Amino acid sequence: MNPTYKKLLDRWLEISALASAAGVCGWDQETMMPPRGVEARAEQEAALSGVIHDKVIDPALGEMLRDLAKNPSGLSESQRVCVREWLRDYEHSIKLPPELVREMARVTSLSQAAWVKARKASDFKAFGPWLERVVALKRREADALGYKVCRYDALLDNYEPGMTVAELDPIIQQVREGLVPIVRAIKGSKIKVDDAILKRGYPEAGQEALCKEMMAAIGVDPTAARLDRSAHPFCCGIAPTDVRITTRYDERWLPQSLYGVIHESGHALYEQGLPAKHYGTPLAEAVSLGIHESQSRFWENFVGRSMPFVRFIFPRLRKRFGKILAGADANSFYRAINRVKPSAIRVEADEVTYNLHIVVRYELEKGLLDGKIKVKDLPALWNERMRSYLGVTPRNDAEGVLQDTHWAQGMIAYFPTYLLGNLNAAQLLHALKRDVHGAEAHIAKGEFAPILGWLRKNVHQHGRRYKPAELIQRATGKPPSAQYFLDYLKEKYGEIYRIERW
Amino acid sequence: MNPTYKKLLDRWLEISALASAAGVCGWDQETMMPPRGVEARAEQEAALSGVIHDKVIDPALGEMLRDLAKNPSGLSESQRVCVREWLRDYEHSIKLPPELVREMARVTSLSQAAWVKARKASDFKAFGPWLERVVALKRREADALGYKVCRYDALLDNYEPGMTVAELDPIIQQVREGLVPIVRAIKGSKIKVDDAILKRGYPEAGQEALCKEMMAAIGVDPTAARLDRSAHPFCCGIAPTDVRITTRYDERWLPQSLYGVIHESGHALYEQGLPAKHYGTPLAEAVSLGIHESQSRFWENFVGRSMPFVRFIFPRLRKRFGKILAGADANSFYRAINRVKPSAIRVEADEVTYNLHIVVRYELEKGLLDGKIKVKDLPALWNERMRSYLGVTPRNDAEGVLQDTHWAQGMIAYFPTYLLGNLNAAQLLHALKRDVHGAEAHIAKGEFAPILGWLRKNVHQHGRRYKPAELIQRATGKPPSAQYFLDYLKEKYGEIYRIERW
Numbered sequence A, B: 001m002n003p004t005y006k007k008l009l010d011r012w013l014e015i016s017a018l019a020s021a022a023g024v025c026g027w028d029q030e031t032m033m034p035p036r037g038v039e040a041r042a043e044q045e046a047a048l049s050g051v052i053h054d055k056v057i058d059p060a061l062g063e064m065l066r067d068l069a070k071n072p073s074g075l076s077e078s079q080r081v082c083v084r085e086w087l088r089d090y091e092h093s094i095k096l097p098p099e100l101v102r103e104m105a106r107v108t109s110l111s112q113a114a115w116v117k118a119r120k121a122s123d124f125k126a127f128g129p130w131l132e133r134v135v136a137l138k139r140r141e142a143d144a145l146g147y148k149v150c151r152y153d154a155l156l157d158n159y160e161p162g163m164t165v166a167e168l169d170p171i172i173q174q175v176r177e178g179l180v181p182i183v184r185a186i187k188g189s190k191i192k193v194d195d196a197i198l199k200r201g202y203p204e205a206g207q208e209a210l211c212k213e214m215m216a217a218i219g220v221d222p223t224a225a226r227l228d229r230s231a232h233p234f235c236c237g238i239a240p241t242d243v244r245i246t247t248r249y250d251e252r253w254l255p256q257s258l259y260g261v262i263h264e265s266g267h268a269l270y271e272q273g274l275p276a277k278h279y280g281t282p283l284a285e286a287v288s289l290g291i292h293e294s295q296s297r298f299w300e301n302f303v304g305r306s307m308p309f310v311r312f313i314f315p316r317l318r319k320r321f322g323k324i325l326a327g328a329d330a331n332s333f334y335r336a337i338n339r340v341k342p343s344a345i346r347v348e349a350d351e352v353t354y355n356l357h358i359v360v361r362y363e364l365e366k367g368l369l370d371g372k373i374k375v376k377d378l379p380a381l382w383n384e385r386m387r388s389y390l391g392v393t394p395r396n397d398a399e400g401v402l403q404d405t406h407w408a409q410g411m412i413a414y415f416p417t418y419l420l421g422n423l424n425a426a427q428l429l430h431a432l433k434r435d436v437h438g439a440e441a442h443i444a445k446g447e448f449a450p451i452l453g454w455l456r457k458n459v460h461q462h463g464r465r466y467k468p469a470e471l472i473q474r475a476t477g478k479p480p481s482a483q484y485f486l487d488y489l490k491e492k493y494g495e496i497y498r499i500e501r502w
Helices: A003-031 A035-058 A057-068 A076-094 A098-121 A124-145 A150-161 A166-187 A204-216 A254-273 A290-305 A305-320 A330-337 A354-370 A375-391 A416-435 A440-444 A449-458 A468-476 A483-494 B002-029 B033-057 B059-070 B077-095 B098-122 B124-145 B151-159 B164-188 B203-220 B254-273 B291-305 B307-321 B331-338 B352-370 B376-388 B414-433 B439-443 B449-456 B470-475 B481-495
Strands: A224-227 A234-237 A242-247 B225-229 B235-239 B242-247
Touching: A003 A035, A003 A057, A003 A234, A003 A242, A003 A305, A003 B002, A003 B033, A035 A076, A035 B002, A035 B164, A035 B235, A035 B254, A057 A098, A057 B059, A076 A124, A124 A150, A124 A375, A150 A166, A150 A354, A166 A354, A166 A416, A166 A483, A204 A224, A204 A254, A204 A305, A204 B242, A224 A254, A234 A254, A242 A254, A242 B033, A242 B203, A254 A449, A290 A449, A290 B352, A305 A330, A305 A440, A354 A375, A354 A416, A416 A440, A416 A449, A416 A468, A416 A483, A416 B291, A440 A449, A483 B481, B002 B033, B002 B077, B002 B235, B033 B077, B033 B098, B033 B203, B059 B077, B059 B235, B059 B449, B077 B124, B098 B124, B098 B331, B124 B151, B124 B352, B124 B376, B151 B164, B151 B352, B164 B352, B164 B376, B164 B481, B203 B225, B203 B254, B203 B307, B235 B254, B242 B307, B254 B291, B254 B449, B291 B307, B291 B414, B291 B449, B291 B470, B307 B331, B307 B439, B352 B376, B352 B414, B414 B439, B414 B470, B414 B481, B439 B449
Parallel strands: A224 A242, B225 B242
Antiparallel strands: A234 A242, B235 B242
16 A cells, blocks of 8 residues: 555544544434533533544645645555545645634534524524624635635535535526426315324334334344434434434324434435445545435435335334224325425425425525625515415414524535435436336335345445536436426326326 | 643643543443444544543643642642642653553453453463463553552552552451451351342333432432443443443342442442532542442442331332232341352352452452462462352352453452442441431431432542542541451341351
């Protein structure tokens, strides 16, 4: 091995191991930590972040990386990928002034607390000044990181490497223009879907056992995973051999845990599918949030809410919840979990309306960043767009502009990755059906290995080797496109709501 | 604040926060981690240890510490304590050559694995060569650390700061000579104690609820603690506000969990009683293992196995396990949990015979270290002493010299701290009864606050302010002595086994 490469590898393995340790602490905080441990945990996490940051911005590291990037002869292709991605991480880190990083941590921690209070009181005015400070800092961050066309590009690149507003704008437009009439047509349909069956009171212990059964069924390795509870569900990949997901249970709303766990299991399958032998290098790291979300959405919606999957799961539900399911069948269950109902809240949205929630957020946060939208005008603009795109008027700001924590935490340009995840999942499904013979029959029989195998081969195993768009192109043979998603919706919901022409 | 002191404080707070993060990872490994996570976890822990070690041995740190230790004017008394203890930690760390530390980690990791196999097969010959390598490394460690009289002193100081063989030898002798006739007298007593009541099959869920009830009853703050399961019970103090204990359950042996949890709760009370405002400094760190063990033993045996405690707990047991306890009463329960039965296994020993197990280990490991005992002669010497002190012959080496993991892990000079814990606990109990009016009546009523308050004031709040012997002297008004322990046993077991003259 090239001796400079070896040195770099050792350093990054150390950095990555420290980041994984921070992952353990973060997971523990959300799931296990006794309440009074919170202040000491903040110290522990700050100390770890500090140590990691110091190691990443070491100029000697940068020098070695630049040398190798210039003279990569003798490096294998995989090693070149690592050098390219390490250099990306290094350049990113050194561009951010330490003073800005500290200020961002301080302000977002306070603004997060202010948001919690403001949402509770549905008091946007109390949160506005904090959001203004966050936006000002995010502008400074974007300027420090640099961009060619607009500030939003710099922030978007944090979550979706290589993606720009110039590429995203037409996608968003296509999604918006495609979805609005679909939502209207479904609203106008004479078919009414009843989801009362999902609210019949499913005992928590039975839900938990069902969730564990589903995790294992779709291929999550239980010797390398855990399922726990937390206030906000998440997936934490400590290593490909140690992935933890969480959920929450609502006895009167079965999908909360069931589809929540299938969603997080999709994330977990991606993390477990990263090549463990490359643990600690970019080859065993997720490439982007839009690809990560494509995996969770793929399993939650494109598999989990499909008729073949319902055929697989319904007998199992009946076994566990026999009496509760009296009078229901696979067909009524399928319709219930696919009920379309425009609502004010993103995290409760069905798969048809979900992306319109993202469109609203994308348009507003872009306006905030380039100064065309003022913070004080947000609530009115929010409600106006919700009415226009979804036909829904939030009852108050808690149900409107204050519902999500992302902006308070400084996560601006994060929302589009949810939308990209949905589009990527639809495109991957299209290609998978082309490549895997009888995919739907496999799903109906609970044979998920061919599905997972295809995702492993085409997505998981590559880590950060290809940028997201290239990954999709290689997996599907086509550049990323929103059309697969819109076609999927029309076919599926045309059948459910008996709409023959859109 | 003295600016050099402020710099030192910041550095040590960071080191301590990183050590706490390592504590989270260690706890997680024993309780939560999926099995396949083990290799990645080893990398995470090695990276953290490396970072911490690098920070501790920084020569600039040493220079500042030595300067302040020489010119402490302007420092408060508490600050002087911190400087003294930090310097102790620094000097300790720099004395160990990094090459020796790495070799020790490597060899003990392998010898631990060899020990697991050897114990399973009861094959001392397979383990012997590993123990020889460990002993050789521990000799090098002792030489690197330095000592005045003998190598054992250097290692003992790791666990019991300030303690030496010159002080320990007479204590061990007094304990051995005091205990051997007590054990013989009890063996010769006509009174036979029946403990079948403890083996009646207590459902695990009920045991767990009982354990949580007892933790809270004696004063463990549940908002700053957790109880989980692990193969080997332990207590992990991440911060005074975040302390975790573990246990294991045996439906046919109630004391396994019940007294295990009271024991670990004693450790937890010490950790929670360290002053949280000093978190990250020696003022909020346990002073020694012998003091730590005094707290666990105090609650497990001196409180938990006392008649007043049984009066408190028995009605609660009856509430939970009514039918199972049919025919039993507080008195028979008290006698059952205090049955004395010499056995080959240390961790199953009662409080009378326990310390003799330690005496055997102390005498042998001291001989190993000074070269008077050869590894190959250990099994015979072990069995000979077990016969002579306890009247017990191990059936094989798995039940004999191979039973404990300590030596395999390089923990030589660790065992005596268990014995010191018992002696300290007896002496603390003696002083507590003098100071706290009606202590036994409080215990019988479940009023543990006065007991805990006395321990908080006299032990917990001091952290590493006083060396162990000074701490005992201040708490009890007398220098440490084994007499309290021997007197305690004679009084308690004289009553149980109707022995009027020893």
